[in-house]
Amino acid sequence: MKQVLAKADAGCATSNFLAAALERLPGAGLVPHIRARAFEAYARAGLPHRRMEAWRYTDLRALIGEVLPLAPRPDAAALARAKASARRVAVDQAVKLVLVDGIFAPELSDLGELKNELHVQSLREVLENSATGAMAGLVLSTTDDAVIALNAAMASDGLVISIAEGNTIRRPIQIVQVATGSSVSAFTRSYLQLDKGAHATVVQSFISAEGASGYQANDVLIALAGDEASLSHLRIAADAADAVNISSGIIAVGTRAKLDLFSMTCSGSINRYQGFVTLGGEGSKLSANGVNLVKDKLHADTTIVVDHAVPHCTSRQKFRAVVDDCGRSVFQGRIVVRPVAQKTVASLSTRALLLSDQAAADNKPELEISADDVTCSHGATSGALDNNLVFYLRARGLSEKDAQMLLIKAFIGESIEEIFADNLRDFVTAQAEHWLQERL
Amino acid sequence: MTLLEIQDLNVGVDSREIIRGLDLMVNAGEVHAIMGPNGSGKSTLSHVIAGKSGYEVTGGHILFRGEDLLEMEPNERAAKGVFLAFQYPVEIPGVTTMNFLRTALNALRKARGRGELSTPEFLKKVREVAGSLNITRDMLKRGVNVGFSGGEKKRNEVLQMALFEPSLCILDEIDSGLDIDALRIVASGINGLRSPERAMIVITHYQRLLHYIVPDYVHVMSKGRVVKSGGKELALELEACGYAQFETAA
Numbered sequence: 194m195k196q197v198l199a200k201a202d203a204g205c206a207t208s209n210f211l212a213a214a215l216e217r218l219p220g221a222g223l224v225p226h227i228r229a230r231a232f233e234a235y236a237r238a239g240l241p242h243r244r245m246e247a248w249r250y251t252d253l254r255a256l257i258g259e260v261l262p263l264a265p266r267p268d269a270a271a272l273a274r275a276k277a278s279a280r281r282v283a284v285d286q287a288v289k290l291v292l293v294d295g296i297f298a299p300e301l302s303d304l305g306e307l308k309n310e311l312h313v314q315s316l317r318e319v320l321e322n323s324a325t326g327a328m329a330g331l332v333l334s335t336t337d338d339a340v341i342a343l344n345a346a347m348a349s350d351g352l353v354i355s356i357a358e359g360n361t362i363r364r365p366i367q368i369v370q371v372a373t374g375s376s377v378s379a380f381t382r383s384y385l386q387l388d389k390g391a392h393a394t395v396v397q398s399f400i401s402a403e404g405a406s407g408y409q410a411n412d413v414l415i416a417l418a419g420d421e422a423s424l425s426h427l428r429i430a431a432d433a434a435d436a437v438n439i440s441s442g443i444i445a446v447g448t449r450a451k452l453d454l455f456s457m458t459c460s461g462s463i464n465r466y467q468g469f470v471t472l473g474g475e476g477s478k479l480s481a482n483g484v485n486l487v488k489d490k491l492h493a494d495t496t497i498v499v500d501h502a503v504p505h506c507t508s509r510q511k512f513r514a515v516v517d518d519c520g521r522s523v524f525q526g527r528i529v530v531r532p533v534a535q536k537t538v539a540s541l542s543t544r545a546l547l548l549s550d551q552a553a554a555d556n557k558p559e560l561e562i563s564a565d566d567v568t569c570s571h572g573a574t575s576g577a578l579d580n581n582l583v584f585y586l587r588a589r590g591l592s593e594k595d596a597q598m599l600l601i602k603a604f605i606g607e608s609i610e611e612i613f614a615d616n617l618r619d620f621v622t623a624q625a626e627h628w629l630q631e632r633l
Numbered sequence: 634m635t636l637l638e639i640q641d642l643n644v645g646v647d648s649r650e651i652i653r654g655l656d657l658m659v660n661a662g663e664v665h666a667i668m669g670p671n672g673s674g675k676s677t678l679s680h681v682i683a684g685k686s687g688y689e690v691t692g693g694h695i696l697f698r699g700e701d702l703l704e705m706e707p708n709e710r711a712a713k714g715v716f717l718a719f720q721y722p723v724e725i726p727g728v729t730t731m732n733f734l735r736t737a738l739n740a741l742r743k744a745r746g747r748g749e750l751s752t753p754e755f756l757k758k759v760r761e762v763a764g765s766l767n768i769t770r771d772m773l774k775r776g777v778n779v780g781f782s783g784g785e786k787k788r789n790e791v792l793q794m795a796l797f798e799p800s801l802c803i804l805d806e807i808d809s810g811l812d813i814d815a816l817r818i819v820a821s822g823i824n825g826l827r828s829p830e831r832a833m834i835v836i837t838h839y840q841r842l843l844h845y846i847v848p849d850y851v852h853v854m855s856k857g858r859v860v861k862s863g864g865k866e867l868a869l870e871l872e873a874c875g876y877a878q879f880e881t882a883a
Contacts, residue, residue: 580686585723587707588683588716589733589793590741599736603727603776 211346214263218349220320227333232346238339247467250523250555251494253340256463257437261409263349264294264377274402275371276301282398282431284620287367294372295349295379295410310360316351316382331384336469340439344413348382351413354395355385358419361392365617368395370412372436373402378409385414387422389447394425394614399440401433409437420447420474426454427617429624432461434489439465448474455612456483457621458493459628465494472499472506479508482611484621486628487520487552494523501534504564508538513608514545515601516552517632527559530567537567545575546604594633601629634661636698636801636832637682643692644674644681644857651677653857655693659801662829666843666868667836669854670876675836676720678854679805683717684710697801712744716799718790720806725777730789733777734759734796741797762795766822783810784819791822802826802833808842820845840872855879 211232215225240257241248267275275293279301283289290313291301297315304313319331331353333345356362370381387393399410410432418424424444432438438461446452456466470479485493499508514522524543545554556573578600586596605625612618637659644652652674659665669675681688682695684707695702697713705713725733739749750758763773766788778786787807794802804823808816823846827833835846843851843865851867852859853876860879861867 579723582723582725584685584707585719585725586733586737588685588711588719589737589797590708590711590744591737592708592740593706595736595740599728599733600725603725606727 210260210262214347217263217266218347219317224320228346231333231342234337235339235343235346238337238342241339247338247496247525250525250557251463251465251492253439253463256492257409260343261376261378263347264372264374264379264408266296267293267298267373271373271402272298272301274373274404278371278400278402279369282369282400282429284365284367284396285616287365287396290352290366290368292350292352292368292370292381294374294377295381297350297352307362307364310356310362311366312355312357314353316348316353316384319353331382336443338441338467340411341413341441341443344380344382344411344441347380347411348413349380351381351383353384356387356391356393358388359390360388362394365394365396365614367398369398369400370410371400371402372405372408372410372433374408375404375406376408378411381410381412383412383414385416385424387416387418387424389419390421391419392423394617395427396617397426397428397440399428399430399432399438401436405436406433407435408433410439412438412440414440414442414444416442416444418444418446418450418452421449422447423451424453425613425617426452427612427621428456428466429621430456430458430461430464430466431624432464434460435462437461437463440467442466442468442470444468445471445473446477446479449476450474451478452480453611453613454479454481454483454497455621456495457486457624458484458491458495459486459624461491461493463492465496467496467498469498470500470508471502472508473502475503475505477506479506480611481508481510482608483512484605484608484625485512485514485516485522485524486605486625487514487522488517488632489520490518491520492523493520494525496523496525496527498527499529499539501528501530501537501539503531504533504535504537506534506537508540510541510543511608511611512543513605514543514554515548515605516545516554517548519549519551521553521555523555523557525557525559526571528561528569528571530560530562530564530569532563535564535566537564537569539567539569541571543573544604546601547575547577598629598633602626635659636661638696639693640696641693642678642681642695643690644677645689645691646677646687650691651688651857652681655854655858657852657859659832659834661800661832663850664827664833664835664846664848666848666851666865667834667854668838668840668851668868668871670880671838673854674857675854676805679717679803679834679836682710682803683707683715708740708744711797711799712741714798714800716794716797716802718787718794718802718804718807720809722778722786722790724779724781726779728777729774730777731759731773734773734793737793738796758796759792762792765825766792767818768792784812784815787811787815787819788822791819795822795826800831802831804833804835806836806838808837808839816842816845840868843868853879
């Protein structure tokens with residue numbers, strides 16, 4: 194069977210790809226062995242393709258073909274460019290943690306702040322300083338997803354954040370991931386642990402420095418919201434127009450804990466956010482929402498898998514896509530309700546607004562319900578702007594552009610309004626409005 | 634002063650003729666009622682004046698204060714002072730009535746060369762008019778017309794008419810879907826807006842509305858043209874004899 198293999202450059206075989214990178218990747222003892230195993234798992238499967246149900250609409254083999262070589266460690270010039278870009282997306286009042294080309298940049302980060310409430314280390318530091326292989330588990334691949342396995346093998350850095358029992362971090366924690374290079378890839382892997390009753394908001398921003406192009410980002414965030422904890426996680430992908438970004442979130446939610454998830458993709462060439470949420474403690478709640486703003490030739494895929502593993506959990510999902518030009522938006526929402534998960538309440542709504550004849554949207558809600566006493570609903574629509582609404586607004590004095598703008602803002606607002614914190618909702622709204630201004 | 638002058642207007646939809654040689658002249662300060670059976674072209678006329686797409690004007694002119702209205706975008710017509718109160722006002726979820734009113738009012742003021750209203754000025758203005766139309770603060774906070782009853786939607790149209798200060802108001806079956814109490818409120822709101830500078834075209838099936846909004850002129854439309862014009866007594870005649878006599882005349 195023919196496999197598409199990762200190539201460092203033309204003619205270079207798969208296994209050499211890891212070998213070449215390994216000396217630059219952190220971790221001794223067991224870590225390189227675990228990396229090699231993960232790489233084998235990736236190499237066996239190769240890049241995901243359309244014959245795999247989970248990747249049906251996002252055929253990475255066809256879309257990206259090959260994995261690019263690891264980005265070099267950022268030099269002073271790269272850090273300076275990253276700093277300038279990071280400033281532009283800074284969330285007000287946030288504690289900023291910056292990763293540049295897959296490497297943690299303490300000099301651009303607010304590491305000293307909140308050190309009493311927040312324990313932050315870089316993945317590299319944890320893997321290199323652990324006396325034994327105790328931390329090797331950090332690179333264990335936890336699913337059979339090939340891109341997550343590849344991430345486990347290649348992760349060069351990331352953040353390991355823990356928040357102790359009962360602590361509330363009022364300021365948002367913003368992880369800014371900046372790409373400065375071209376035709377290279379960065380693999381980042383972060384861990385986030387909220388102990389019992391802890392509260393935190395984590396914003397992940399993916400951006401590029403000026404001049405960066407054609408890069409690939411592969412990020413994995415593994416998070417645990419302990420019992421009665423509350424985690425808000427926002428992911429905003431605003432990559433360079435020809436960049437690839439594949440991000441995975443693997444999040445477990447404990448008893449009576451709450452997870453608010455929001456993902457917005459507004460630029461790039463190929464983008465996929467896949468979130469795997471396990472509602473593993475009774476009474477836990479998930480609110481997962483997102484917006485894909487798609488133009489040019491962007492392919493933006495948001496895939497959420499919610500596993501209702503225990504009774505009495507609630508999940509609500511609302512996704513909106515605005516697609517223009519030759520763009521394509523994909524939304525897949527899979528809800529699994531296990532046989533024991535009685536009294537589950539799950540809802541899923543996904544709507545796409547198509548602004549051009551070439552625009553495409555794929556909406557795939559999937560409900561796998563194995564319990565009988567549950568309330569589950571889903572709805573999916575796609576269509577153009579309603580001309581009657583546009584005319585009504587124009588008859589009231591709005592220009593065509595302003596009428597469209599108002600209607601599109603209202604459409605995506607249905608999802609954005611689910612963001613709990615005012616300042617973050619405003620932040621996301623401002624980014625979305627910027628996208629609309631550029632488009633119209 | 635002549636506000637609206639329609640000469641020999643011909644309009645088609647999908648190559649079907651809807652309006653065939655219609656003439657109408659409306660001066661400032663006048664209230665004209667247009668009556669006629671279903672399918673006579675009344676709503677099409679209102680849409681063409683307001684600038685809705687999908688209609689093909691195959692002949693004739695519409696002049697507004699001497700300017701060619703058909704050359705203008707719908708929002709330019711609104712800025713010039715044309716206001717259409719819709720027969721079926723649309724629902725716009727996600728846009729609060731307050732936000733909509735403010736956005737539209739500021740767009741109109743800008744186009745008319747006036748500055749934006751400050752927030753307190755705007756609120757004062759809206760609350761004054763809303764109060765007289767029994768429009769609650771809760772309605773203003775809701776999405777435009779979302780969950781509004783038929784009467785509330787029509788009152789919202791009159792609210793806009795009062796705020797946007799048009800010089801030509803076209804009321805397309807403002808009485809449809811209204812019970813008698815709602816009709817009184819709406820009619821009294823409209824009557825309050827009558828002025829020597831402003832003209833109104835009241836489109837209706839029924840004479841009932843014209844008890845409340847007494848017109849200066851009544852026109853009967855049939856098969857795409859005005860077949861009879863007269864004073865307000867013409868409406869009473871129609872009520873007694875029906876439209877049938879005019880269908881043959883057209």
